[in-house]
Amino acid sequence: MLPSSLPARPSAMSRALRPVFLSMALAGSPALVLAQSSPSDAAGAASANAASQLPTVTVSAAGAGQGTQHLQSQTTSGALGSRSLLETPFSVTSMTAADLADKQVNKLGDLFYNEASVSDNSGGYSAWASYITIRGLPADWQNSFRIDGKPFLGYGITLPYDHFERIDLLKGSAGFMYGFGSPGGVLNYVSKKPTDTPVRSVSVGYTSNSILSEHVDLGGRFGNDNMFGYRLNVTHEQGETFNEGHIRRNSASLALDGRLTRDLTWDFQAIWQNSNSTDQTPSVVTTNLTGSRLPSVVSGADKTLVGPGQHLDTNFQLYQTGLTYRINPDWKANLSYSHSTAKRFRNEDIAMLSDAAGNYNDWRSDSREGHTFDQWQAMLEGNARTGGIDHQLVVGASWQKQVNDYSISSVYKQIGTGNLTTQNTNAYYSSTDLQTYHNAIITQQAIFASDTLNFSERWSLLAGGRYNQFKQDNFTTTGALSSRYDKSALTPTVALMFKPERNTTLYGSYVESLEQGGVPGVTNTNYGSQLKPLKSKQYELGAKTDQRDWSATAALFRIERASEYTLNGALVQSGQSNYQGLELGASWRPAPQWQVGGSLMLLDAKYQQGNTYNGNRVAGAPRNMATAQVAYLVPQVAGLKLSADAKLTGSTMARAANDIELASYTLFNLGASYTTRIGQHDTTFRASVNNLLDKRYWQYQYENYIKPGDPRSFNVSAKVDF
Numbered sequence: 001m002l003p004s005s006l007p008a009r010p011s012a013m014s015r016a017l018r019p020v021f022l023s024m025a026l027a028g029s030p031a032l033v034l035a036q037s038s039p040s041d042a043a044g045a046a047s048a049n050a051a052s053q054l055p056t057v058t059v060s061a062a063g064a065g066q067g068t069q070h071l072q073s074q075t076t077s078g079a080l081g082s083r084s085l086l087e088t089p090f091s092v093t094s095m096t097a098a099d100l101a102d103k104q105v106n107k108l109g110d111l112f113y114n115e116a117s118v119s120d121n122s123g124g125y126s127a128w129a130s131y132i133t134i135r136g137l138p139a140d141w142q143n144s145f146r147i148d149g150k151p152f153l154g155y156g157i158t159l160p161y162d163h164f165e166r167i168d169l170l171k172g173s174a175g176f177m178y179g180f181g182s183p184g185g186v187l188n189y190v191s192k193k194p195t196d197t198p199v200r201s202v203s204v205g206y207t208s209n210s211i212l213s214e215h216v217d218l219g220g221r222f223g224n225d226n227m228f229g230y231r232l233n234v235t236h237e238q239g240e241t242f243n244e245g246h247i248r249r250n251s252a253s254l255a256l257d258g259r260l261t262r263d264l265t266w267d268f269q270a271i272w273q274n275s276n277s278t279d280q281t282p283s284v285v286t287t288n289l290t291g292s293r294l295p296s297v298v299s300g301a302d303k304t305l306v307g308p309g310q311h312l313d314t315n316f317q318l319y320q321t322g323l324t325y326r327i328n329p330d331w332k333a334n335l336s337y338s339h340s341t342a343k344r345f346r347n348e349d350i351a352m353l354s355d356a357a358g359n360y361n362d363w364r365s366d367s368r369e370g371h372t373f374d375q376w377q378a379m380l381e382g383n384a385r386t387g388g389i390d391h392q393l394v395v396g397a398s399w400q401k402q403v404n405d406y407s408i409s410s411v412y413k414q415i416g417t418g419n420l421t422t423q424n425t426n427a428y429y430s431s432t433d434l435q436t437y438h439n440a441i442i443t444q445q446a447i448f449a450s451d452t453l454n455f456s457e458r459w460s461l462l463a464g465g466r467y468n469q470f471k472q473d474n475f476t477t478t479g480a481l482s483s484r485y486d487k488s489a490l491t492p493t494v495a496l497m498f499k500p501e502r503n504t505t506l507y508g509s510y511v512e513s514l515e516q517g518g519v520p521g522v523t524n525t526n527y528g529s530q531l532k533p534l535k536s537k538q539y540e541l542g543a544k545t546d547q548r549d550w551s552a553t554a555a556l557f558r559i560e561r562a563s564e565y566t567l568n569g570a571l572v573q574s575g576q577s578n579y580q581g582l583e584l585g586a587s588w589r590p591a592p593q594w595q596v597g598g599s600l601m602l603l604d605a606k607y608q609q610g611n612t613y614n615g616n617r618v619a620g621a622p623r624n625m626a627t628a629q630v631a632y633l634v635p636q637v638a639g640l641k642l643s644a645d646a647k648l649t650g651s652t653m654a655r656a657a658n659d660i661e662l663a664s665y666t667l668f669n670l671g672a673s674y675t676t677r678i679g680q681h682d683t684t685f686r687a688s689v690n691n692l693l694d695k696r697y698w699q700y701q702y703e704n705y706i707k708p709g710d711p712r713s714f715n716v717s718a719k720v721d722f
Helices: 012-028 030-037 097-103 174-178
Strands: 074-076 082-084 092-096 118-120 132-134 145-147 164-171 185-191 199-207 210-222 228-240 246-259 264-278 283-285 311-328 331-353 359-386 389-407 411-419 436-454 459-475 481-501 504-515 534-546 550-567 570-591 594-608 624-633 640-649 665-678 681-690 698-702 705-708 713-721
Touching (some): 097 164, 097 665
Antiparallel strands (some): 164 185, 210 228, 359 411, 504 534, 534 550, 550 570, 594 624, 624 640, 640 665, 681 713
16 A cells, blocks of 8 residues: 555646546547447446446546446455455456436346446346356356355356446456456355345335335344444345246345454355346357358347246355454454355256258257355455565465265257247246265365565555366266366566555556366256366456546456367367457546546457367457447536446357357446435435347357347335334
8 A cells, every 4th residue: 555645636746647547448449439429329327426336447537436447445345355446457347226226227248338348248147147258258157246255156146236246357367366267257246235224125126017026134233332233135026028928036144243342253144145036148159050141130028939847946044154264453364254055946948950941950958957065164364574574474264165066867859840930839837856976176275375565656566376176077967077177377476566656546456367277068968077177367457547537447368278169069078269459448527517538458368279169269259349328417406317338248259160240339338317406315216228229249158158138127226224
């Protein structure tokens, strides 16, 4: 941390940097220019009194409050310990509870709509709702998700976003921060915690076609000297989805803490959710498509593609507890334990395309699956000084066990044929006797350490490493051991940081990661197996600045990763994939009522070095992405804010052979919020329209898997604080 002698207000250095950062973003992002010249075609959110309302742009704007990317926020970043986002030498995007409320999202891709490095592979109310791609790399469904830093399995699970204070996306630093994980990034959901000020709020909402939702948020402290704290969130959602399916979801979370002594605190968090949905829009698979031309895009807004009998039933539970002891003002120790379970029972339709006319063979997958995580972690964090060098130190150890359960006799069979333009009448109803077995048991043991050496007010060096022992045992349906993978590896990181002034950080970083190998899908000939872990390296040069009326970020990165793709029907690992990209972002408040912003990612991702598809673009990695946002605080109506945003997703290859290309598309959203007092209570009304123009487009989901994009949807809500 820099001493308080550095100027808090913009210095000559920050004034000099301002045109550099802004010109970089404005020159590189046509979407941002669009946002400034045509508010009806681009979008965002923020105001002079609520600067945190423009979410997920890779920039921030300080002033009368926190910036739009919240760069001054403190976060606990795994092996890096506690530090602000501004001082983290990796690209980070943060979404706050206010951002989540304004966006009114129902899937992960919507959550990061305003982040150019994230492409949406998700589909509302389906098993694909948590699929995204970060910097051209798919989020690892086994290891890319954390709640308060603790692991859980996110496949098929749409978490109740109302229950979280913030969601952080840390790009590229997975291996060092948390162990195994995709080099694209890690998502950490920060749960709502007890507050010293009582919290009492009730919300109701409506989403088209006819989904009603309710949310209660209660919190406060009690006991002698307010010794104990609590935070309870309960949500319910039920109704007809945009494609005439149905959803019923109930969730609850409870956070407790106890100030047991002046230096010892205890915390506990629990999240429970049960979700039942029917008639999901099926995935469309191109594996057997004749030729390289896709059929015309169909609408995802009705039941034309939906055959009878489909459902997705999930149950998710997470419990975690820990003790934190403040040894002295400079040092603290923490011991924590977490347990999570994620269960799925799904009957899912898969349309195997035959030709460009839209004819397909209709397959149905029926299975039960379950996943359990247990983790213990101990961490010591503090500050020390040797000679003239200040040290921010973190050391720790962790142990975790993951158990994957799959159906002994899952069903995957063709039930008929069809055409994308005619009603699917092929019916299949789930078997009631599907039993599961332990398909794999995965244990990880790790020790980690990092040291941030502050040489002066401006220069610092981060050095750290994680030694991880990974063991995976795979079993047959009879319980016999079928294969074992046992590997130990050190994943180091190093970063050099320079602060030309208080609110600006320039950095160069290097990090290595290990991630679990892919799990072949039901359309792969090696379905049921688990591929070996993959190793990757990332190099990044970046800059972050958080000034009074403007902010910006820039990152130049290169990721080298072992390749994984489908070849002759099997999921294989061969050669290397290289991802080289540039991320730019800017946010600016030209007047108290206005805020505009935008972000851009340019990406060159190719298969290389001994690869079967050497020189081809990596499947699922768009060439470019751009976002634009604009928000206006209406001066004539106190409390009224209008916003609009836009996102361009560049062309994407559907598979490694590069013979099928998905066209680029642009989506537009509109939003409005109005805060007032009714009686003695603060009340907020919100309304939004997603996919304003009801754009039809083929959306990439996974290699060879596509789906029609979600249609236009309307959302309204009202919240009352008591």
